[in-house]
Amino acid sequence: MKPLHVLWKKPTDAGGYSGGAWVDTGGLALGNLTTQDVMEMARSVDTAEASTWWRIDLGRLTPLSMFALLNHNGSTVARRRHVVTNSPTDSGTPVYDTGFERMRTPTEVWGARPFGAFPFDGIDTAAYPGGLIDLHVAPSTVYGRYLFTYVSDVDNPAGYFQAGRFMAGEVWTQSMAFGVKLRTADPSEPRRTRGGRRLVRRLPRYRELSITFEHMTERDAMATGFEIERQLGKDGDFLLVYDPDDAPAVRFRRTVYAALSDTTGITTTTATMPRRYGWGITAEELI
Template identity: 30%
Template sequence: MANVLLAHPNITDTGTLSGGNWQISRDNLKDRQLSRVARTATASKADTQFTLDLGRSRLVSVVAVVRHNLSTAAKWRVRVANNPGFTSTVYDNAVTVPPDGGPTVLMDFATQTYLAWDPDWQLAWPTLFPTSVLEWEDDNFWAGSITEEERKEYPSLLLAVLPKPVAGRYIRVEVDDETNPDGYVEFGRMFVGSAWQPIYNANWGASIGWETDTGMQRAMSGAPYFDRKAGRRVTRFELGYLSKDEALGRVFEIQRKAGIDGELLLVWDKDDAINLLRQSYLGRLRQLSPIARVMVGNHSNAFEIEEL
């Protein structure tokens, strides 16, 4: 299990977007209102890619695209580079070697030519359900993937957590979803930033749950009527073993910069592949809790993060 990861600030808005073909502005990727989507003209690969130029080399730990309509068959790729042509990258989330560890250049015996191994892009919807929670008759029993029907209402997120921070200026996101039933792809928000993981993980007792603003009224007969609203996730936890440097150099500064209105990307456990999308989201600090000096050399702070 990996320690909780917090990313802030979002440096997307400092950059310039280019590439792709859009019927609704690509610059909506820089709009915090997730309902203001960026929508491509078609679902072709040439139309569904874009590049972010940060203006100068910046430290990057995470890249995320929030709220998308990618189908269950979709794949995606993100690369970070310091040249606009991406001829040399400092990060690439595509698998660039054969899964069996074989050679990266293969012989096509029919044509007697050499073929380079085609990098395998990441699934937009990875495995979400272990077989223990599925029935034998379920269509997704073996794959554990989300169904096409379910994904339309499921919180969607493309997330790349880099193994280590890299310095890069250009970030390119590419999507392969040419059979998308909508005939286009759309995105709500892009998040690029550096991240922090505490030396010691959150205390036991941390929680995640759904909150909703769904309203309910009763008729005179007693029958309930509901005004359904989409739910949002809320995560509560305490970092109880912070060093002085972490407490003041990290937590104190995150609170100062983010306040209760700034964006914060939460990744609860980057090593938990099945639950990664469930426990990771773009949120905000609901309140700013004071840093407590628990004992000599030990500080603590409570977090309450609400999904945006």
């Protein structure tokens, strides 16, 4: 199986944000991009490109390989660009430049709808069950102190651009054992009336992931698996991407912004050197 991608170290949360023009009142400030609550939005004052950008000063040279913008309202023609530099301005030669990329890719499963009902742009918003996610994975880790993000969506019908979370850092990859389980948890409460009618108190659904890893190296088990449990616990957030090379129609159904629902511990799986270890992730979606 292809390796799971986990973004759990988020240096952008501790960085200094500036740039653009963002609403400072009503709980819509740019700093909301660093909060765990994806419903706590950062909102631009308008859709002008001069307003919909930000710079993050990471404080020092920092490794970056995955960039994710969660629960945004970008239109079907919105584009985004990330630029990593070692200069406080973007006028110099960048360390890494994604160029402008579409924020929303065709996600409709071909043949899922009859002829005539298939959307011309191929975008199925239901394919983003946790809200719209703009995801970019660099071919390799890049190092820089400053990260600039530009959004171009001047015709957004809302009259502004907004997003609930921004995360960037060095992604951890690890091969998974077969049997990965992804399910939609439904905490709704059904009951029967005395007359036999079935009534349901509907509650929001969320996704759960159960993943196991076998034959991990000591470095991956102790420096990552153990530290995810120790540092994040049940209240820390991370982004799980089952396979960034999945077809867009599947990719975001298996991309989950989550927290640990339990800690599983590290298991020693071999008695001889070099030792190998087992670990698992049980996670539930943050909505």
